[in-house]
Amino acid sequence: MTKGAIFLSVISAILLTACSGEQLSTSQVEHAVEGAYAADISADGHYSVISSIHHGISLWDNKKNALKYQWSHQGSEQNQVFLARFSDDASHVVTASSDEFAIWDVATGEATGFYKISESNIRDIAISAQARYVLYGLANGKAVHIDLNTGRRLEFLGHSEKINAVDMSANGHYALTGGNDYTAYFWDTRTAQVLHRFSHPSRVTMVKLEREGKYLFTADNQKQANIWDMRSGQPISRLNYLARQEIFSSVRFVEQGDYLLTGSPSRMLALWDSKSGQQLQKWRVSPRKNSRPKSAVVYSATLVNGQVLSESSAGLLETWTLDN
Template identity: 30%
Template structure:
């Protein structure tokens, strides 16, 4: 057993480098598709946009002048040209990542828990505390379609072609919807509150994670199980919850992050973990957790943002 523990630990790497984005930590964060832009909702200084590798804080993004906003959710458009932020007062702001100027300001029809932005930035998918996920026209305003759960919606994702949306809820289910018809395509019971979801580039795969460390990749066409991300979850009892995930563009790899600083790269074809990191925390002597809030694939490296206010690069 001692040898086994040593071998497993030996396979785990640390980050290559990290940057301090927030002194205390983040309420939420997001990374652009290429990992070169980071949006954070800081505990102390509201919203801000950062650019890498210059490590430059480009814009302060708050919803009221002179006031640090409590940013609860953020997302980038697929083309990286727009970003959206949501605060605890139900306000939504669409921003240009080029000029830093606001493009639209709206009041959401409920308290927001999560958000995703369409590829062109015209449509925002909102997860709400009142059991709904809604498609909201963030350019012109107005709800375009509503998707219902039996409890609060914690996580949402929209496909690159806007044809499918995925929502995860406290009602233990993740649901896949057709945006054109509003039809429910699949509903998966995860046995606990669903906390994280993601769709692959061509919406071939859906990632779903629940609070009991169970996480799965499902086929969006058949609904069948493609990959059990944590196959030992049942006999482990309770392990770290997977808080974030992103698929590679070719839909062959999956990058996941957890509540205990772990990041793993999964090969979906081989059905196994091929890289494993555990990133640093601020005070190594204190048993404080770091939830991985956002992930991105780079050209020859990977990016992650932790709830402790650090952005990490991994190889």
């Protein structure tokens, strides 16, 4: 049986049993002793990048369970990096504080550039495959797209208020941005032309592009989390949850966009069916030892060979197995 067939059979079992329980992780690896400010996992689960108080910025090889590199921003006595993102191909990492960002080569461990921002605070950031393009959203409502090879800079001025979330296609040609103006925009980074506009009843706090070019995800800070068709801009589904309010701290499409993994500031990690918006399975990540209250923010998650990997503010890499 192929891996795809195995995965589909597992998902079928989940649908049949309508899983609603929470499971403990099957393994834990400590990546930050007293918790993390930020973290990301590469799509293939091979690497994790973590920003923490004691270790600065750390890159871990999850296959070898080994620390690969430790980085720090230039001239920074104290680590203030609150954003860390892999490129789609995991060749590079971008890390950002409120007023600067740095780009790192995963193969060599070398920094390929440090960049200072003076006009406003960085709210979110994304990097393209091979680190040619970077996109960041600012507190003043601007989204800035830069070609790092040529220096070309494009400012997207569609938002009227603070930007909360950004994402960019692997080739750097398309961007999705969401802000406090209750709106998310899907736009062409070569022309700044708006391709789709998505309205929400409250502030848009999370956006995500599906890497195969099929779907978009937008969510606000209240009750609405939607999956859209990337080409037509038409709705595909709305995530079906009972809570009066649901906030997402991480989102990733997996298995060619058929499923969605979400994480929340309340330790919740969940797998959803993209077409129906139905929750298939959920877990709760572990809090940091001796923490009060027992809390953790899910920073990143991915699905590889039937196993979910997560990184959280507890500084733990956890592994979860899908129900069968």
